[in-house]
Amino acid sequence: MADAGAAMTQPVDVAQAMEILSRTPGVLKVWLTGLSRAWTHGDYGPDTFRPYDVVGHLIQGERTDWIVRARIIFEEGTSRPFERYDRYAMFESSAGKPLEALLAEFERLRAENLAALRGLALTPEKLARRGMHPMLGEVTLSQLIATWAAHDLNHLAQIAKAMAAQYQEAVGPWREYLGILKAPATRMDAEGAERARRSRAREGGA
Numbered sequence: 294m295a296d297a298g299a300a301m302t303q304p305v306d307v308a309q310a311m312e313i314l315s316r317t318p319g320v321l322k323v324w325l326t327g328l329s330r331a332w333t334h335g336d337y338g339p340d341t342f343r344p345y346d347v348v349g350h351l352i353q354g355e356r357t358d359w360i361v362r363a364r365i366i367f368e369e370g371t372s373r374p375f376e377r378y379d380r381y382a383m384f385e386s387s388a389g390k391p392l393e394a395l396l397a398e399f400e401r402l403r404a405e406n407l408a409a410l411r412g413l414a415l416t417p418e419k420l421a422r423r424g425m426h427p428m429l430g431e432v433t434l435s436q437l438i439a440t441w442a443a444h445d446l447n448h449l450a451q452i453a454k455a456m457a458a459q460y461q462e463a464v465g466p467w468r469e470y471l472g473i474l475k476a477p478a479t480r481m482d483a484e485g486a487e488r489a490r491r492s493r494a495r496e497g498g499a
Contacts, residue, residue: 304420304435310442317445318400337458338478340486344452348395349383355402359441366424374425381485384492
């Protein structure tokens with residue numbers, strides 16, 4: 294049975310989405326390169342991502358999610374469900390790697406994937422093609438691309454929140470005016486929390 298959301302969503306403006314997708318690696322490179330560990334490895338509460346973790350998570354998406362799923366939609370449609378996305382894989386795959394190396398890897402993978410996206414020569418008809426998400430049901434290629442861009446923005450905001458949290462106490466009474474310090478934390482589930490704890494123990498603590 295078709296998902297109502299997949300049927301009703303307006304097609305994404307691919308060029309507009311790519312404005313975000315093409316800029317994210319550069320934003321992260323300028324933002325995070327050369328910062329002290331206090332900024333790059335600080336979280337915003339128990340069982341939350343650090344900026345370092347976010348970069349590894351974005352790399353995992355480039356390797357196994359966006360373009361991989363787009364190709365499944367093109368080649369097999371809804372007959373083959375997407376593989377489950379391991380959103381905590383970075384706790385193993387990025388372990389021990391310098392942040393600068395991760396930023397360079399993300400930049401390279403994103404450039405390759407955007408080249409692949411351009412190569413699909415997307416039309417409204419192609420954007421309407423459907424795939425099968427293992428949890429959400431039928432989704433369109435258009436929704437996948439929109440989610441790719443929104444996912445970047447979500448994690449940029451998460452990095453900002455983790456960094457701002459390092460001054461949670463230092464700002465004193467001005468915390469009342471800083472919404473970024475008030476918003477509730479999005480915590481990992483039990484699996485992610487355990488994998489994070491193992492990874493950080495290997496690092497010697499964070």
